[in-house]
Amino acid sequence: MDDSVVTAVQQRLVNQYQRMLSQVETIASNNDVEAVHRYRVSLRKSRCLLAIFADELANTPAATLAASFKQQAHVSNAVRDIDVFIAAVDIPMIIDYLLQQRLLLQQQLRQRLGDLQRERQLCLSCLLLPWPTTAVTLSAAVATQLQQLQQRSIAASKLAVSTGKDKHWHKLRLLIKAQRYLIELCLDNHHSDASLWQQRLGEFNDNCNQLQFLTDLPLQPKRLQRQLRKLTKRLKQQKKQQKRELTVLVEQELTKKDAFGLKLKNSS
Template sequence: MTLTCSWQLPTSLNRDTVLSALPSGMTAAPKSTQEVRVSVLDDDQWHICQRGDLLLYNHQDSRLELWQQQQRLAQETRPLTIRFHWQLNDPALAKLLQARLGVRAFTEKFTSEWQQHHLSVYNSDDKIIVRLTFTTLNSVSRELLSLLTIQPLRGYAKEARQLCRSLKKLGATPCDQLTPLQLLTLSGLNVPLPRHRPPFNLHDDEVTAVAIMRMVGQIVEQARAQEEGLIADIDSEFLHQYRVQLRKARSLVSLFKKDLPEPAFHQLKSSLKELSQHTNLLRDLDVFLLDHDHYLTMLPESLRPGLEQACRHIHRLRKRTWQKVITALDSADHRDKMDEINQAMTAPRLQPRGKKLKQRVDHHIVRQHRHICTSVSTLSTSCSDDAIHQLRIECKKLRYLLELFAELYPRKPLKVLTRELKALQETLGRFNDFTVQHQFLHQLAGELRDSDQKSSLNALSALLYQAQKQEKKQVFSILSTFDCDETTSRVHQLLAYGEPS
């Protein structure tokens, strides 16, 4: 086994000085010189880097590489304009990035340049015994760093140790192995810590209206934090998260309407609804385009060209719709809505009303769980899709209560209750996805004039309707195993924590 080691050279020590000090019997010959320019690619949240991996783009040969520590997992030659895993040709790299990023785009986060000189060291028998790599780069402080990597060939570890002793006498200091991550870190790469939602700093006894308004304010700010990425059209997740945050804010306002001053409630309800509505079509288009490849596999070969033509039409429609959304986000009306939300949130501080926070949250958790159990007991296989949709909404409200007010409850019983609801929520979510896309495609097909496109979309809509019917069966399979008595017991256990004995 050979051992590679790296050294940092003092500023007074250049390459020629090192080579002139080689131990007796060793000579060096240049092999190659490289000008390296590398970019770190990642998503908005730095998910790849935060797990210790690196997605690198080598500008010299247009190569995309995924690294894990010192191992290159996969690579592909592609232009830098590629931003999504499904645009890659190499299935291994695409699969690895899908697992790390999902639907998020990878974009340039950091770029560095360095120069490398590769040399071979020969012994007196004219055999290569060691390979040297001199690296020079600008450090984070903009000082020029000189680094040397020594890689002995098998059987020549003794000669490598001789060379290391010579370097130490010259004033060189050992450093960490020069992996891509180490070189980039020396160049100034600073991976941020994972982003966590800031706590709401809730207290059991605080006035409910004050707490709710503070929470709504933070959630709306989290929605607004997505606007920059939405406007830049980096990936569809910015819009999705924008809508999720607004849904949470609307859910809070709706659930706690009796605790809020009436003018503030009506103002928030109206403004938050309007902010959400103008993104509905864009989200439907995004969902369709994200599922495009899967939809192609669902259709027979003869109908796929029509779907591809329809997709080009949908891409154009999406671009126009996105333009309308970003125009709306930059409008005076949007700014007015934000001002109205801010004004409404000052009301409870002037006239606080309502019971203590935890009492009200406990009440709503029990109430939402009761709604779910009532729906589960009354639904039948002949029920309408709207009835299933309503059950999904009730489950989502309970999930938001458990998620947003987690600070008020101990983690273990909260986690158990959430886990028991998860399977039901996921199944209801899939049913809703099929329903929405079926309706969306049916409506879109009616607007198209091209017969091939219309036929393909109608066929796909019919297939999604069949998938929706199958998922409806799965919904009732899950409902048959959903034990309301058991979850009621879980709710009571959760609420019992922290109560006086």
């Protein structure tokens, strides 16, 4: 039986939020990089569902939860960004510096997670309360949203190519990710064929975050400054190349009849 979209989405939100909660203790007790990643992924999927089905969830606590989930995700941004940076850097002096910064950021994250304990309890209570349902079924809502996301992805890709602005490439990344999450969370036994786009746009986003991190760094000793300048130059060159490659990929994709319609694969 096809559930009401509200009932189905609420159940998926509960599952994702409980997965996130299971990572909080791990983050609090050790420096597990993957625990931070899993914490963020669960919140990201939850926020994605809330955004996609905002209209269908209008008479529920969805808007309040979305604001809280954003806050809970934000506290982990700095730690995750530096984790990705450490994995990408091959200069020992910079790696040592980043590891020192990571310890400080990890301490801040633990403190902020502790401050949000009451917030998490309230969110879980809201998720477990009965929500008013609607006659719209999950399958009907998913079909509509996939079509809309595809059209928005086409428009975003054209804008990214024409302007070359980072924010438009990031918008395309988020739209493709929304399609992928929608398929994987709401279509049983299916997953999306989004690996190429996910990899390329993800690498571009990581590069942008790393350049911003370097821009925001306080003044460092001269020896380290030289290494940081070299790294910044290399990242800027990589970013230009990534944009060129993404432009070619978009132009190729737009020639297809079903452009930016992620292919479904049966996982059973």
